[in-house]
Amino acid sequence: MSMDIPSSFEWTGRTDSEETGPSLRWHHVVRPFDAHSRGGVALVGFAVDEGVRRNGGRAGAAAGPAALRVALANLPVRGEPDLWDAGDVACRNGDLEEAQAQLGQQVHTLLTRGSLPIVLGGGHEVAWGTFQGIAAAQRETSRLLIVNLDAHFDLRMAARGNSGTPFRQIHDWQAANGRPFHYRVLGISTFANTQALFDRAHEMGVRYWLDEQLQDATGLASAQAALADDLKQADAVYLTVCLDVLPGAQAPGVSAPSALGVPLAQVERLIDQVLACGRVVAADVAELNPSQDRDGLTAKVAARLIARIARSRREPKATP
Secondary structure (H helix, E strand, O other), X not given: OOOOOOOOOOOOOOOOOOOOOOOOEHHHHOEEOOOOOOOOEEEEEEEOOHHHHHOOOOOOHHHHHHHHHHHHHXXXXXXXXXXXXXXXXXXXXXXXXXXXXXXXXXXXXXXXXXOEEEEEEOOOOHHHXXXXXXXXXXXXXXXXXXXXXXXXXXXXXXXXXXXXXXXXXXXXXHHHOOOOOEEEEEEEOOOOOOHHHHHHHHHOOOEEEEHHHHOOHHHHHXXXXXXXXXXXXXXXXXXXXXXXXXXXXXXXXXXXXXXXXXXXXXXXXXXXXXXXXXXEEEEEEEOOOHHHOHHHHXXXXXXXXXXXXXXXXXXXXXXX
């Protein structure tokens, strides 16, 4: 497996040299993923926004993985397992399909090593690549549940894949291979999806919750009750988070900021519920666009979510 660790990035950051208690941060413990790496959490960057470009969005998400590593570097270590950096997948000459295939190969390898892959996006076309890795590692009889926190269905029809097509591509692959499509989306905006997309979601049996339904405790509890039933029936769960599910004020650095969105506190409760099932096999965080990010706020929010996912992997603590 070829892991191309970005030479331009070094895991450096604050060191509390005068502190008397535990004060390790991520930059102290993240290590390159190599032939001897096993278990823990492995970060993979998808430094690609070709899908966003094809979809007519604001380009810039290719710089997302580097910005995320910067935001992660100074986070305190508090219960994380071993942390690995498995480098970046890039898109050369506009060949998005090859980049997605390469990501799938890396995710598959990480899964065979017993690691939890967390993919750093990059546009949401990342999902088609992450899924390919999961599918290669998954038993044919396994029931895979995809949980997407997103303002968009990403079920578009298009001649070429883009950031709006990944879950339609997954549906088509599952159908062609005789596997069911279990897809749940939380945060859908009626102002960001056409009627055709709602119709397609219904045809595909997609269960979804609108952003308007997830603004208060009552709506959240209703969604969580339904999601709990789905999680109980799943053999494996793929968690994917598009940062545009959040309010634009909390996540301005995305391709398409949300006017309403789902508040961060609600998003974290949903993520915690998914993680608590203990069957999450891979996760990704998509659509970070640093060129549009005010004060690095979106990167900080994304880093918080990534660390939350990593800390759910209860293993021995990372060592420097």
